[in-house]
Amino acid sequence: MIQGAAGQLRSGPSRSGGRSASKLGYTLLYVVLIGVAVFQLFPLVWLLLFSLKNNQEVFDLPPLSLPMNPRWENYEKVWSAxxxxxxxxxxxxxxxxxxxxxxxxxxxxxxxxxxxxxxxxxxxxxxxxxxxxxxxxxxxxxxxxxxxxxxxxxxxxxxxxxxxxxxxxxxxxxxxxxxxxxxxxxxxxxxxxxxxxxxxxxxxxxxxxxxxxxxxxxxxxxxxxxxxxxxxxxxxxxxxxxxxxxxxxxxxxxxxxxxxxxxxxxxxxxxxxxxxxxxxxxxxxxxxxxxxxx
The missing domain is CATH 1.10.3720.10 (MetI-like)
Incomplete structure (x- = not known):
């Protein structure tokens, strides 16, 4: 019985350590995947902001800056005219x-x-x-x-x-x-x-x-x-x-x-x-x- 108890004491910390390592691995994996997803979405966000600007804002403002007056009429213009x-x-x-x-x-x-x-x-x-x-x-x-x-x-x-x-x-x-x-x-x-x-x-x-x-x-x-x-x-x-x-x-x-x-x-x-x-x-x-x- 003493040996069994000692075995349980030895196995307890190792199991908890394994679970902690597994959680840490999953956390790192999710962080990497979220970073990749943000990197993939970056061109779409940039293009959306780009489409709401005029020529002056395109060249004067930073790429990810919001337009001063969002020009939704750009979509209406390209669709009709x-x-x-x-x-x-x-x-x-x-x-x-x-x-x-x-x-x-x-x-x-x-x-x-x-x-x-x-x-x-x-x-x-x-x-x-x-x-x-x-x-x-x-x-x-x-x-x-x-x-x-x-x-x-x-x-x-x-x-x-x-x-x-x-x-x-x-x-x-x-x-x-x-x-x-x-x-x-x-x-x-x-x-x-x-x-x-x-x-x-x-x-x-x-x-x-x-x-x-x-x-x-x-x-x-x-x-x-x-x-x-x-x-x-x-x-x-x-x-x-x-x-x-x-x-x-x-x-x-x-x-x-x-x-x-x-x-x-x-x-x-x-x-x-x-x-x-x-x-x-x-x-x-x-x-x-x-x-x-x-």
């Missing part, structure tokens, strides 16, 4: 159409590669993976020549086709790991019941991949929404421009409306930021679901 409403709607529908097409085509390709036996499947998969290494800038001149001959320059179709082509490899790569984890028994049972290949894909496989489809949708939407090079190269009419290019309307030869530029950038950031905040858990869920095979 700056044609930003048209650019915003163009960004929305082009992003949605390109994302839906990429997800559907990527799902069909991944289903064919992982579930069907046919010659050349590995070769086709290799072509998609090699396409990830092609720089975007090296394709601008060939694509412009191709779209010009096809009569698609200055048309949204050129943007949609470019977005789908360049997002397909990363979409297939994300879907591939998840498709390998899907149980084949469900599909085999459906085939035994007389289900066709098309019904197997649309009624069984596609609903089972909801989490990873949300992940690929968010990644595609972020890329399509923020894309600048293709819009600036292929589109010249104001009626088809998107937000990323529309900000150039406030840059003149002799004067530049910096407050309007800041308001335009804030308008372009808010939709994608809100979508990411609400759906960020689905990104982690989808990536984690497809990260382990078997």
């Amino acid at each position: 700056g044609n930003i409403s048209v650019y915003f709607l163009n960004s929305v529908w082009i992003t949605v159409v390109a994302t839906v097409l990429t997800i559907m085509l990527g799902s069909l390709v991944t289903f064919a590669i992982t579930r069907m036996k046919w010659k050349g499947s590995s070769f086709v998969l290799g072509l998609f993976m090699v396409a990830m290494m092609i720089p975007v800038h090296s394709t601008l001149i060939p694509l412009f020549s191709l779209f010009n001959k096809a009569g698609l320059t200055d048309h949204p179709v050129s943007l949609i086709l470019s977005y789908v082509a360049f997002n397909m490899p990363i979409t297939i790569m994300i879907l591939l790991g998840f498709y390998y984890t899907l149980p084949r028994e469900v599909e085999e049972a459906a085939v035994m019941d007389g289900c066709s290949v098309h019904r197997v894909f649309f009624r069984i496989v596609l609903p089972m991949t909801g989490s990873v489809l949300a992940t690929t949708a968010i990644i595609n939407m972020i890329y399509n929404w923020n894309e600048f090079i293709f819009v600036n190269t292929f589109i010249s009419s104001d009626m088809f421009k998107t937000l990323t290019v529309g900000v150039q309307n406030f840059i003149g030869q002799y004067t530049t409306d910096w407050g309007a530029i800041g308001a335009t950038l804030m308008i372009s950031i808010l939709p994608i930021l809100l979508m990411f905040l609400f759906l960020s858990d689905r990104i982690v869920e989808g990536i984690a679901a497809g990260s382990v095979k078997g």
Whole structure:
């Protein structure tokens, strides 16, 4: 009994010391994470204050200083007089159409590669993976020549086709790991019941991949929404421009409306930021679901 009591006395301080060390570690971790979060939010706070200033305040006041008179009219001006409403709607529908097409085509390709036996499947998969290494800038001149001959320059179709082509490899790569984890028994049972290949894909496989489809949708939407090079190269009419290019309307030869530029950038950031905040858990869920095979 004396030895047992001595053992308890020896184990008591060590346990309390371990708990204290654990609490200290968690406290330091939270402090570091809060610091990183503040550092990440700094550009957004700066941009918000920037968008509420005039040109004189932008250059005379410190970056994080409050404007003397917040100019909320900058947002009204860019939305109405700056044609930003048209650019915003163009960004929305082009992003949605390109994302839906990429997800559907990527799902069909991944289903064919992982579930069907046919010659050349590995070769086709290799072509998609090699396409990830092609720089975007090296394709601008060939694509412009191709779209010009096809009569698609200055048309949204050129943007949609470019977005789908360049997002397909990363979409297939994300879907591939998840498709390998899907149980084949469900599909085999459906085939035994007389289900066709098309019904197997649309009624069984596609609903089972909801989490990873949300992940690929968010990644595609972020890329399509923020894309600048293709819009600036292929589109010249104001009626088809998107937000990323529309900000150039406030840059003149002799004067530049910096407050309007800041308001335009804030308008372009808010939709994608809100979508990411609400759906960020689905990104982690989808990536984690497809990260382990078997």
